[in-house]
Amino acid sequence: MGCRQSTVVDDSGKTERQMKADANLNFAQEVLDPKYVELEQRLGITRRQLFTLHKSWKGVMRDMADCGVEMFILLFKSNSELKNMFHEFKDLTSEDDLRANEALENHATLVMTTLDDAITHIDNYDYVSEVLRKTGASHVRFEGFKSDNFLNIRDPFLEAVKITLGDRYTDNMESIYKVAITFILQTMVEGMEDALKNKAT
Structure with missing residues (x-):
């Protein structure tokens, strides 16, 4: 027994x-x-990948300002002409001066806040699409800004996230972030292009 x-x-x-x-x-x-x-x-994002994205994004947002500034510094390295659109720091040449510039930090934080809203709510497709299209459309007011400029942020964003996350940034994580940032930037492009069409009519 x-x-x-x-x-x-x-x-x-x-x-x-x-x-x-x-x-x-x-x-x-x-x-x-x-x-x-x-x-x-x-x-092309599964529920499991969405969970992974949201979990890792919290780590990025803990260093939101630094990640955003790093992203813009990398952007200006590959697209130096874009820096000329920012009169507050267009004449700064050293990375140290850019990192210490309050105007750049403020703008980087504003952009990161928009990205945070999109990534945090990316499972609400319609809401995020509407917000991103409006954000893209709002850039019509900036003289000389072209819709394709949004796409230039993709690689600097990925590199800045990689720097911020360090060893936590795996190949799988990179593929998820690529899908997310491509969707975000492309939707902003579409929003600005639609706004330009409406303005022309």
């Missing part, structure tokens, strides 16, 4: 097998949730 082990593992009287079945059902329901199915179809 052996001791009979109780199969009840929680206060509701469910057995371990029943709890596992419930967990599997919940996971299946979440995976098949129309919101996440739509997100994967539109962006």
